[in-house]
Amino acid sequence: MSDFYDFEAVEAKWRNKWADENTHKVVRDESRPKFYLLEMFPYPSGKLHVGHLRNYTIGDALARFKTMNGFNTLHPIGWDAFGLPAENAAINNKSHPHKWTMDNIAEMRRQFKIMGISYDWDREVATCHPGYYKWTQWIFARMFDEGLAYRKKSFVNWCESCHTVLANEQVIDGACWRCDTKVYQQERDGWFLAITRYAERLLDALDELKDGWPERVLVMQKNWIGRSVGAEVDFPVEGGGTIRVFTTRPDTLYGATFICLAPEHPMSLALAKGTELEGEVETFVRETIGEDRIARTAEGAEKKGAFTGRYARNPMNGELVPIWIANFVLIEYGHGAIMSVPAHDQRDFDFAIKYDLLVRIVIRNGDQEDSSQIAAEAMQSAYEGDGAMVNSGPFTGLHNRNEGIEKVIAHLERNKIGEKSVNYRIRDWGISRQRYWGAPIPVVHCAKCGPVRVPDKDLPVILPLDVEFPESGKSPIAELESFINAKCPKCGGPGKRETDTMDTFMCSSWYFARYASPRLDTAMVDKKDADYFLPVDQYVGGIEHAILHLLYARFFTRFLHDIGVVPSPEPFRRLLTQGMVVKDGAKMSKSKGNVVPLDEMAVKYGADATRLFILFAAPPERDLEWNDAGIEGASRFVNRVHRMVTSNIDYMKKGGGAPSGLEGLSKEVADLRRVTHKTIARVSGDFARFQFNTSIAAVMEMVNAMTSFEAKEAQFAPEVFREAVEALITLLSPITPHLSNELWEAMGGKGSMRTKAWPKADADCMKEDEILIIVQVNGKLRGRVTVSPSASKEEIESAAMNDEKVKPHLEGKQVKKVIVAPGKLINFVV
RNA sequence: GCGAAAGUGGCGGAACUGGCAGACGCGCUGGACUUAGGAUCCAGUGGGUAACCGUGGGGGUUCGAGUCCCCCCUUUCGCACCA
Numbered sequence: 013m014s015d016f017y018d019f020e021a022v023e024a025k026w027r028n029k030w031a032d033e034n035t036h037k038v039v040r041d042e043s044r045p046k047f048y049l050l051e052m053f054p055y056p057s058g059k060l061h062v063g064h065l066r067n068y069t070i071g072d073a074l075a076r077f078k079t080m081n082g083f084n085t086l087h088p089i090g091w092d093a094f095g096l097p098a099e100n101a102a103i104n105n106k107s108h109p110h111k112w113t114m115d116n117i118a119e120m121r122r123q124f125k126i127m128g129i130s131y132d133w134d135r136e137v138a139t140c141h142p143g144y145y146k147w148t149q150w151i152f153a154r155m156f157d158e159g160l161a162y163r164k165k166s167f168v169n170w171c172e173s174c175h176t177v178l179a180n181e182q183v184i185d186g187a188c189w190r191c192d193t194k195v196y197q198q199e200r201d202g203w204f205l206a207i208t209r210y211a212e213r214l215l216d217a218l219d220e221l222k223d224g225w226p227e228r229v230l231v232m233q234k235n236w237i238g239r240s241v242g243a244e245v246d247f248p249v250e251g252g253g254t255i256r257v258f259t260t261r262p263d264t265l266y267g268a269t270f271i272c273l274a275p276e277h278p279m280s281l282a283l284a285k286g287t288e289l290e291g292e293v294e295t296f297v298r299e300t301i302g303e304d305r306i307a308r309t310a311e312g313a314e315k316k317g318a319f320t321g322r323y324a325r326n327p328m329n330g331e332l333v334p335i336w337i338a339n340f341v342l343i344e345y346g347h348g349a350i351m352s353v354p355a356h357d358q359r360d361f362d363f364a365i366k367y368d369l370l371v372r373i374v375i376r377n378g379d380q381e382d383s384s385q386i387a388a389e390a391m392q393s394a395y396e397g398d399g400a401m402v403n404s405g406p407f408t409g410l411h412n413r414n415e416g417i418e419k420v421i422a423h424l425e426r427n428k429i430g431e432k433s434v435n436y437r438i439r440d441w442g443i444s445r446q447r448y449w450g451a452p453i454p455v456v457h458c459a460k461c462g463p464v465r466v467p468d469k470d471l472p473v474i475l476p477l478d479v480e481f482p483e484s485g486k487s488p489i490a491e492l493e494s495f496i497n498a499k500c501p502k503c504g505g506p507g508k509r510e511t512d513t514m515d516t517f518m519c520s521s522w523y524f525a526r527y528a529s530p531r532l533d534t535a536m537v538d539k540k541d542a543d544y545f546l547p548v549d550q551y552v553g554g555i556e557h558a559i560l561h562l563l564y565a566r567f568f569t570r571f572l573h574d575i576g577v578v579p580s581p582e583p584f585r586r587l588l589t590q591g592m593v594v595k596d597g598a599k600m601s602k603s604k605g606n607v608v609p610l611d612e613m614a615v616k617y618g619a620d621a622t623r624l625f626i627l628f629a630a631p632p633e634r635d636l637e638w639n640d641a642g643i644e645g646a647s648r649f650v651n652r653v654h655r656m657v658t659s660n661i662d663y664m665k666k667g668g669g670a671p672s673g674l675e676g677l678s679k680e681v682a683d684l685r686r687v688t689h690k691t692i693a694r695v696s697g698d699f700a701r702f703q704f705n706t707s708i709a710a711v712m713e714m715v716n717a718m719t720s721f722e723a724k725e726a727q728f729a730p731e732v733f734r735e736a737v738e739a740l741i742t743l744l745s746p747i748t749p750h751l752s753n754e755l756w757e758a759m760g761g762k763g764s765m766r767t768k769a770w771p772k773a774d775a776d777c778m779k780e781d782e783i784l785i786i787v788q789v790n791g792k793l794r795g796r797v798t799v800s801p802s803a804s805k806e807e808i809e810s811a812a813m814n815d816e817k818v819k820p821h822l823e824g825k826q827v828k829k830v831i832v833a834p835g836k837l838i839n840f841v842v
Numbered sequence: 843g844c845g846a847a848a849g850u851g852g853c854g855g856a857a858c859u860g861g862c863a864g865a866c867g868c869g870c871u872g873g874a875c876u877u878a879g880g881a882u883c884c885a886g887u888g889g890g891u892a893a894c895c896g897u898g899g900g901g902g903u904u905c906g907a908g909u910c911c912c913c914c915c916u917u918u919c920g921c922a923c924c925a
Contacts, residue, residue, distance in 0.1 A: 016881090228846055228920075235845085235921060242925080259925060272925095309923065345924045352925085359923055437924050558920080628867070629854060635918090637854060644880095645867050655882090697858080706856065709866035716866090723883095786862050791906040793862060831905050837861045841905050 017654040019618035023750040027125060035766060036130040038086050040544050047083035048545050049075045050524055050584075052553030052561070055092045056116035060123045061607040062626065063593035063600030066636060069626045070590055070704070071552045072129045076746035077699050079130075080770040086545050087130055088527040090137035091117050094145075095516045096174055096190060099449040103481050109449040110477050113140060123610055127619045128749050130766070135530045139519035145451035146472035147526065147536040148519050151568065153454060154575055156465045160206045161443075163463055167276070167343070168442055170198040175485050176446045177202055179515060180439050181236075181560045186307070189560075196304060202444035202512065203453060207567050211237050211436040214566055217582060224586035226633070229558045236559050238437025243421050245351065245430035247271055247324040250332065255279065255324055258346030258435050261353065262424065263416035265328045266404040267374035268351035272317065272338035272363070275300040277348045280337050283320040293318050293337065300339045308339050315340055315363050327429040328420075329405060338363060346435055354394065361394035375412050376400045441564070443515040448479065448487040450513030458500035458507040467501050473509070487511060520561055521568035524548050525578055536577055543579050551584040554592070562587070588702060591635035593626075600638065608638060620748035621647040627704035627747055650751055653715060653744070656722065657737055657755045664737065664759060667730030673776040680721060681729040685777050687717045688736045693773035695743045704747070711743055734759070739771050787812040788839040789821040805832050812838045 030036065051071035054064065068089075075087040091113075098109035105112070117138060124131065137144050155161040169178040173193035177200060182189045207214075215237045218230045242260035249255060255271060273280050275297045284293035296318035300308065307313060317338040326333050340359060341350055354364035354371040364371050371388040376399040398413045407423075410416045424430030444453070452473040454466035466473055476495050479488035489495045490511045500507035528541040537546075547569070553561075562584075569583040592599045595606045613622045625646035630636040674682045691714040698707040718736055737759065745752035745765040753765045761768075780801055785808055787795040795817035799808055809830060812818055822840060829841040 231846070232920060238924065240924070257925080261925075313923075315923085340923050340925095342924060350925050357925070359925075362923095435924075555919085625867095631855085634848090634855095639854065639868070641868055642854070648881095649867085652882095701858085703858095705854095706866080709856070712866055719883095784862085788861080788906070791861095791904090796862075829905065831861095833861055833906095837906090839861080839905055 017651045017751075019620065019650070019750070020615075022754045023126075023128070023619050026750045026753050027128060030128075030130075031125065034134070035764065036087065036132050037134055038084060038132045040541055041084050042544060044084040045082070046086060046545055047075075047078040047550070048086045048548045049078060049550045050086075050088070050527075050548045050552070052551070052557065053090045053092050053520070053523060054120065055095060055097070056113055056120055057097055058116050058119070058602070060120055060610045061600060061602075062610060062613060062622070062638060063607065065127065065610060065622070066590055066593050066626050066632075067552055067554065068124065068127070068129050069623050070588070070632050070702070072127075073623075073627060073704060073746040074550060074552070074699075074702070075130055076749065076766065077770070079766060080742075080746070080768060082769070086135075086527065087132060088135040088137075088530070089124065089129070089131040089133075090135075090523060090527070091120075091139065092516065092520050092523075093117065093138040093140035094450045094513075094519055096176075096447060096449070099447060102449075108477070110140070113138075113449075126614050127610070127623065130749070135527050137523060137526055137530050139451070139516070139523065140449070140475075142472045142474055143531070143533065144523075144526065145475075145519065148451045148514065148522070149454040149466070149471050149473060150468060150536060151522060151572070152514065152518070153465050153468060153471070155205060155571065156455075158571075158575075160209065160571065161203060162206065163201060163203055165199060165201045166204075166442075167197045168200050168202060169195045170200075171195050174447070177442055177444055179442050179517070181441070181563070182517075186310075194304075200444075202442050203455075203510075204440040204442050205567075207441045207564075208436055208438055210567050210570055211239070211438050212434070213570060213581075214563070215239055217566075217570075221582065221587075224584075226555075226587065226589050229555070229562065229587065229589065232558045233563055236438060236563065240435045240437070242433060242435065243424055243430050244347070244433045245327060245424060247327060247333070247351065249279075249283070249335070250323045250325065253279065255335070255349050256347045257349045257351045258433060259351055261356065261417075262420040262430075263401060263404075263407075263412035264353040264356045264374050265326070265351070265420060266401075266407070267353040267355050267372045268326055268328075268333065269331075269354060269364070269370040269372055270333050270352045271324055271335045272341050272350050272352050272360075273320075273335065274341040274343040274348040275337055275339065276343040277337070277341075280320075283322045283335060287321045289319065289321040293320055296337060300337075303339075309342060313340070315359065315366060317363060317367060319367075327424075327427075334369070336363075336367070344439060345437070355388060355391065356394050356396055358394045358396065361391070372403060374401060374403050376402050441515075441567075443518055444512040445515055446487055446490070446512055448475075448481075448489055448513065450516055451475065451519060452489075453510045453512055453514055455510040456498045456500055456507040457510060458503060458505060460505055461500055461502045463510070464500055464502045464507070470501070475513070487513070517560060517564050518568075521564040522572065524551075524565070524583055525569070525572065536572075542577070546578050547580040547582060548584045550586045550588065552588045552590060555589040558589070588632060590632045591630065593636045593638055595638040608640075613643065617643055617647040618650070618750075620751045621650045624650065624708065624747055628708045629705070631705050632702050649712060649715070650748060652719075653740065654751060654755065656715065656718065657741070658758060660722065660733065660737070661759055664730050664734040667732075667734055670731045670735040673774075674779060677729070677732070681732050682781075684717065684721045684729070684736055685732050686780070687714055688732075688739050689773045689777040692739055692743065692771045693778070696770065696773065699746075707743070708747065711740065714740060741765070742768060742771050783835055785812065785835075786837040787815060787818050788837065789818065790841060791839060794818045794821050801835070808832060808838055812840075 051067050075085050079085040093113050098113045102109040102112050152161055169183050171178055171188040171193050173191045183195050187194050218234055240260050243262040244256055244258050246254045246256050280297050284290045317336045320335045322335045323332040324335055352360035354360040355373045356375055373388050377395045378399045401407050401410050401412050401416050407416055421432045452475050454473045455463050457463050481488055496509050498507050498509045525537050528545040529538040532538055565583050570581050572578045573581040598604045600607055625643040629642055691710050694710040695707040741752040741755045756765050782798045783801050785797050785799055795815040797811045797815050799811055825842040827840050827842055831839040
């Protein structure tokens with residue numbers, strides 16, 4: 013067939029043209045408003061499949077839409093190019109991570125171009141490039157100077173399979189986020205970033221993101237940061253020393269009948285030393301620390317403890333309370349020690365029952381009658397609710413929540429036995445990775461000066477590429493003399509370079525800022541570029557980064573804002589989290605073996621049809637079920653549009669300019685014009701709300717209307733038909749850019765679709781000369797009548813009553829009430 | 843256990859502030875054009891012979907409920923001894 017749409021040739025033509033003319037290049041232009049649209053950059057793992065593509069298709073449609081609406085749209089792409097898969101793949105294939113990564117980037121870049129994504133390729137960055145990681149190191153150096161980057165020995169999460177340490181955020185259900193191997197605890201030296209110092213601000217600022225971020229991401233971050241308000245209290249130990257605890261319930265202090273230490277607590281062993289319990293305690297501590305800590309501290313795990321034989325004094329009532337060691341107490345939260353209030357905390361209650369410890373009620377349970385009389389022995393479970401304080405010395409009688417907490421804290425502070433305090437669940441971010449393919453941590457260890465950071469002028473510390481992978485599985489640079497040996501930057505003496513590399517999440521915590529000045533060698537980002545382009549106006553990515561990447565990026569941005577590098581304390585004004593692409597009931601992924609390769613789709617149906625289907629099949633936030641038959645429909649639609657437009661090219665040239673309004677048009681022509689402008693209005697609204705699926709449905713309806721018009725009336729109104737065609741391909745162009753540009757050119761249109769103004773709906777062209785009124789009797793649909801838009805209530809009523817379908821339902825009945833929803837509906841109540 | 847989101851035809855999904863449930867697409871049925879059709883076009887397509895019944899189930903508010911309120915069920919996701 014001669015009007016067959018040769019998408020292969022057409023898409024190649026435009027792809028080449030855009031590449032040759034560098035069409036999507038963006039430059040700073042203060043005279044125009046900017047819009048920064050960004051999709052989360054990919055890890056270059058090989059080939060793209062349609063599961064990956066969703067993110068970029070959504071982003072591209074939005075970017076093109078914004079550009080057509082007059083914005084100077086920054087839409088860049090780059091590569092999260094450091095990381096373990098490259099290293100593992102390289103080891104398995106006797107290749108090099110650098111080569112593996114670069115090959116993958118080349119392949120994925122080609123695929124992005126095939127799909128017609130409108131990136132400014134001049135701004136491409138790769139985190140493994142020295143010109144990029146120089147600035148990752150530079151940020152580390154700034155944090156080092158501020159004391160935010162520090163070294164400590166601690167228990168860390170170790171993944172045996174990845175052969176490296178993981179941050180808490182990277183441990184999902186006790187397993188490695190990347191390879192799902194069970195993580196265990198190991199004591200190690202490593203570098204940490206003090207994200208906890210930003211905890212409060214990161215938490216508070218979530219409020220400002222309410223309008224632009226999905227609620228659930230905000231909730232997840234809030235829970236992760238985990239702010240608890242309470243008090244620190246000192247319990248003096250009989251025989252010397254004090255134990256400090258954190259509690260959110262200072263109102264229950266009088267009920268604290270024992271104390272529990274984490275096994276790792278420095279006093280755990282010391283307390284029992286020299287007593288007859290020493291052996292027992294030591295065994296318990298050793299065994300507990302040796303257990304899997306994730307399992308041991310999981311809810312539902314059996315509570316176990318050992319008595320130290322020693323006592324502390326409750327600072328409120330002077331009572332002696334036994335000191336225990338308990339397996340469920342976390343060393344890294346608060347002070348690694350808790351005061352136990354069995355009557356009002358279920359965990360403490362369970363523990364007290366098991367070891368027969370004293371339970372004392374200090375909060376009255378208002379739900380129970382006269383609960384002060386209930387003996388503690390009769391309790392079935394702890395009462396964790398609020399109520400009046402009892403058995404609490406001078407505080408007895410106060411309501412715990414309304415007054416008690418505050419007054420007890422005041423008492424603690426007055427007597428210097430404690431103070432108000434806020435604790436966070438979030439821990440400092442461990443960034444040392446014992447692997448090769450990452451940005452070197454720019455530090456030299458000197459015997460005299462300790463760890464010294466590399467001066468800015470010596471950055472970047474280059475990751476050597478000429479390396480061998482040792483059999484041991486260790487990092488090649490861990491034993492590479494030429495890399496390790498370095499002079500101490502401070503004293504000039506012999507030093508050893510840090511051989512751990514940075515967590516790749518550091519590289520991705522600031523890349524969005526680098527796009528503003530991607531090639532600048534004298535600064536992380538140019539001030540003017542940053543002020544103009546930043547922050548990101550719309551970020552698009554997967555929900556799986558709700559905590560990891562999005563929290564780290566917020567932390568980095570806040571820090572960079574503090575030191576005056578970026579203009580905004582928050583990186584992403586608005587966030588769209590797109591759903592997964594699912595096939596055969598599982599997320600599309602290489603490991604599940606259910607991927608639909610992108611190249612296959614591009615060859616069989618073309619980029620436009622693939623893009624169209626991805627956007628049409630589901631709203632962006634929901635999961636998308638891949639369906640091979642569905643893309644056939646998209647392809648059919650693309651062909652249909654092409655055929656309809658190209659077969660009417662000569663005819664459309666006949667008309668003059670479009671008339672104004674609907675005056676003097678035949679009913680059919682006026683109807684077409686109404687459809688055109690209503691569709692413009694619908695699609696504009698839907699795009700603004702990211703409802704691509706319904707915008708496409710609206711456009712399809714318009715095409716249906718145009719097809720029946722074409723069959724009947726087209727001969728008489730070339731200008732109105734042409735207007736419809738122009739609107740059609742313009743509205744479609746963010747979704748099917750190749751097709752739209754091709755048709756625009758074919759019909760003699762001037763300039764590129766990319767910069768063509770988004771059409772405006774004209775109210776004069778949407779005016780109805782009759783409106784449909786739904787007629788109900790007792791709320792049930794009984795008929796439809798059409799009336800003039802100016803019809804009065806009475807006119808509508810009589811038209812409705814006289815409708816043949818309605819009449820039988822009113823016959824012999826008395827109308828009690830008539831409800832009229834203007835322009836829509838009339839309901840008779842009988 | 844806590845928190846959030848979601849449950850609508852054979853399927854993906856529409857229905858913005860309560861007002862024609864099922865737009866649009868897929869699939870299916872019939873027809874046209876054809877040597878042929880897995881191309882294209884036309885018609886039909888929630889269930890029921892009908893009155894009617896239908897948005898996970900049960901109550902409620904309302905002239906009117908997929909939409910609002912209460913209770914319950916299912917699924918998905920997140921959190922889960924953080925004192």
